[in-house]
Amino acid sequence: MDATEVAAYLKNHPEFFDHYADLLAQVLIPDQHGGHAISITERQLGTLRDRTRKLESKLAELLHFGEENDAIGEKLHRLAVSLVAAGDFPAVLAALYAHLGTDFAVPHVTLRLWGINAPQGEEGRVEFATADTATQAFAAGLRHPLCGPSARFEALSWLDPNVRSVALMPLQRGTETIGLLALGSEEMHRFYPEMGTLFLTRLGDLACAALIRTL
Secondary structure (H helix, E strand, C coil), rough: CHHHHHHHHHHCCHHHHCCCCCCHHCEECCCCEEEEEEEEEHHHHHHHHHHHHHHHHHHHHHHHHHHHHHHHHHHHHHHHHHHHCCCCCEEEEEEEEHHHHHHCCCEEEEECCCCCCCCCCCCCCCCCCCCHHHHHHHHHHCCCCCEEHHHHCCCCCCCCCCCEEEEEEEEEEEEEEEEEEEEEECCCCCCCCCCCCCHHHHHHHHHHHHHHHHH
């Protein structure tokens, strides 16, 4: 019999160890953590300890992610309250920039709006600076937030030159894209392609709703 056949036999005949219980203590195998031989029972205990450590590590990781999500949710709540309380367009912008810059610690926040009228006296704001057709087409093609190195987005020439990674959120009124909110960081891996975008989607929805309400 080869090793595969032995393993298959033992798997299919668990009663074998009932008949040969002493064999478990007599058979010695190399210890994976040392040079001395140990019994099968000791090896099983060691395997269980290893599995327990891995499960504990995974649980700690899940708890950490849960705490991070709770913290982000609380920040989004504070932002939402401020946006609801903002009575006009400048107040919405002030609340948006303040929370993103302090609560979320985003060093570069840029907003562009098009296809929508500026409030009287606000026409000269940078948010209404003309966006070229490439930028508008790029934003219209986004169905969800997009993250990654800033070098990927050459069309967005209005980004700060020091920015190395960005999160881009299309702002939509119904099916029409009316702007783009860009979060930028000088850290290459602050915003990366594989990161989750659930909270970014909610952030974009909150910002867009508040902007449309005051425009």
